Amino acid sequence: MSGRKAQAARNDELILQAARTVFTADPGAPIAAVAERAGVGISALYRRYPSKEALLRKLCGDGLKQYAAIAEKALDAAGDPWEAFAGFLRQIVDADIHSLTIRLAGTFQPTEELTQDAVQAGRLGTEVHRRAVEQGVLRPDVTMADIALLFEQLASIKLGDEERTAELRHRYLALLADSLRTPPAHRPLPGPPPEDEELRSRWTPA
Structure with a gap:
């Protein structure tokens, strides 16, 4: 250039x-x-x-496209079915996609292109979920809507700097993933739990 x-x-x-x-x-x-x-x-x-709205639409659109790409990667993955699904969960959390989509929802007027991106992302995510259930690695009573709300909860975790936030999100993702898996798993959780001082720090004025 x-x-x-x-x-x-x-x-x-x-x-x-x-x-x-x-x-x-x-x-x-x-x-x-x-x-x-x-x-x-x-x-x-x-x-x-x-406009601000154009910038918000761009962020949301990028998030939806990234979600679709991660879902396609999970669908193309060979090997352990649970690892394919767990990898999908981890990558969505790492990309913080729900902060770019659900967090920004309602702050701008969607375009037709954005609606199509949302439909595509939803279709691919549903296929990832369906396959995990059919392969017997995901609890059949857990819906894709359940997964979406779990992503929102994980995106709300913000404590310390970006590295610490990512560490804590992975800790609680691992805890949630063990409860989603069939048969249930009980693996060591990544990262240490939050200290009292870290939790108290949220009450300190910026």
Whole structure:
């Protein structure tokens, strides 16, 4: 790419990273907060995204596409059926997709393309769930809606920095996964439990 195009691509990446951080923390934050965090001028942001709604749609669309890609990977996986399903769960949590989709839901008007992406992601996720049940590794009384709400609960865990948050999310994902598996499993949980000091820190003003 030319120098100008390369700079535009870098700015776009900075804007999307900043928007993800800002809007997953507070969907009602002003678009100026994104420009400030990205370190770009507000005019540069508006040249790429003409409105806050357009930026929110982009984030949500990226999340839906990533969900679909992870689901397709799980469906293509060979070997242990449980590991394919568990890998699907871990990758969805690692990507923090529900912070980009459910967290932002209702903050913008969906487009036809976004609706199609949502349908595709839902279809693939349902197929991953159906296959795990049919292969006898997932409790048959657990629905895809149950899984979706579990993802939302895990996305709500935010304690300490990004590394500690990821560690805790994996700890509780492992705990949940053992209860979903058939027959039930009882494996060591990853990462240490939260300390009292970590929990108390949430009461300290920023």
